[in-house]
Amino acid sequence: MSTSLESLFRYLDALQARPALGELRERLAKLSVSADDLAEHVRFSDRAYQRNLVRSGPWYNVWVMC
Secondary structure, eight states: OOHHHHHHHHHHHTOSSOOOHHHHHHHHHHOOOOGGGGGGGOOOOSSSOOEEEEEEETTEEEEEEO
16 A cells, blocks of 8 residues: 555544545645555446445545446
8 A cells, every 4th residue: 555545544544523625635636546556446346336445434434436
């Protein structure tokens, strides 16, 4: 997993409430993630799109949508 993604998860795991959208937007804009970083979560369905959970916490869910 990328250092950038690990840093995002540390931030998200430390949240005590829903994050401010502006701060979250800034963090996501700076995020550097490659397809290789999420390869284990990339799975497709023959029938429809598929959501694959990467990680979740009390205040967030991170999905890969295929």
